Amino acid sequence: MKEALFYKKLGSGIVQCELCPHFCTLKNGEKGKCKVRENRTGKLFSLVYEKPCSIALDPIEKKPLYHFYPGSKTLSLATFGCNLSCQHCQNWQISQKFIEKIREASPQEIIEMAKNVNSKIISFTYTEPTIFYEYMLDIAKLAKKEGMKTAMVSNGYINPEPLKQLLPFIDAFNIDLKGNDKFYEKICGGRIQPVLKTIKIIHKAGKHLEITNLLIPGLNDSDSEIKKIVFWIKVNLSDDVPLHFSAFFPHYKLVNVKETPAETVIHAAEVARKLGMKNVHTGNI
Numbered sequence: 001m002k003e004a005l006f007y008k009k010l011g012s013g014i015v016q017c018e019l020c021p022h023f024c025t026l027k028n029g030e031k032g033k034c035k036v037r038e039n040r041t042g043k044l045f046s047l048v049y050e051k052p053c054s055i056a057l058d059p060i061e062k063k064p065l066y067h068f069y070p071g072s073k074t075l076s077l078a079t080f081g082c083n084l085s086c087q088h089c090q091n092w093q094i095s096q097k098f099i100e101k102i103r104e105a106s107p108q109e110i111i112e113m114a115k116n117v118n119s120k121i122i123s124f125t126y127t128e129p130t131i132f133y134e135y136m137l138d139i140a141k142l143a144k145k146e147g148m149k150t151a152m153v154s155n156g157y158i159n160p161e162p163l164k165q166l167l168p169f170i171d172a173f174n175i176d177l178k179g180n181d182k183f184y185e186k187i188c189g190g191r192i193q194p195v196l197k198t199i200k201i202i203h204k205a206g207k208h209l210e211i212t213n214l215l216i217p218g219l220n221d222s223d224s225e226i227k228k229i230v231f232w233i234k235v236n237l238s239d240d241v242p243l244h245f246s247a248f249f250p251h252y253k254l255v256n257v258k259e260t261p262a263e264t265v266i267h268a269a270e271v272a273r274k275l276g277m278k279n280v281h282t283g284n285i
Contacts, residue, residue, distance in 0.1 A: 036081035078126035179220035
């Protein structure tokens, strides 16, 4: 447990978290929407600092990052928790809960793990890295000193100031751009505008950026929705930003929705290419 960054005291023992766009206001003993940041006697604490729930060695393409040291292996890690509540989450067993009794690993130990498996890249992934911000930041700072690279696979639901302070220590980002604002509100428990702002900040900073759109039948897979995403990327970023379309498989609360046909994913990629996107990829099919 470590005192959290980015919060303010409102008086009477109440605090407000300023890490993500939820701006959770918490009384003593209350946790934020992420389930892993808690007010304890007027101070906000991260409950997952040095408590990874998953560590694995992955191909960098699994993130997916296809244009960032392709062919490399990356040490990937996550803690419990997430600041969105996506009904289709494939990692809901760890993103939507918090278990306190779990193995511990200091930032330095994570660096040593990466060295032991000859990985020169550390990825923060599986759940939402924003919610273990302090842990990620400390690991990333050490990684930079060691000449290692870092990647953040994120939903993009983070406030601008925490993001800007993180940027010097993260080399690559893959951000989920899930759908329109209605989709975010109904399916994810969030809003699209903060995500779009995050993507713009990352791109303006000159960081390596790739974007993923998971296609869910009947919810965000229409040609009009695909075109909206492509046009937004072309207008606000660049036509050479790598764009990944991937298939949905029934998970969590969307078990009654059929999996995405491969043809749908291939078609989405074809639409994006016809509209001028240069680096379009299909995945998970």
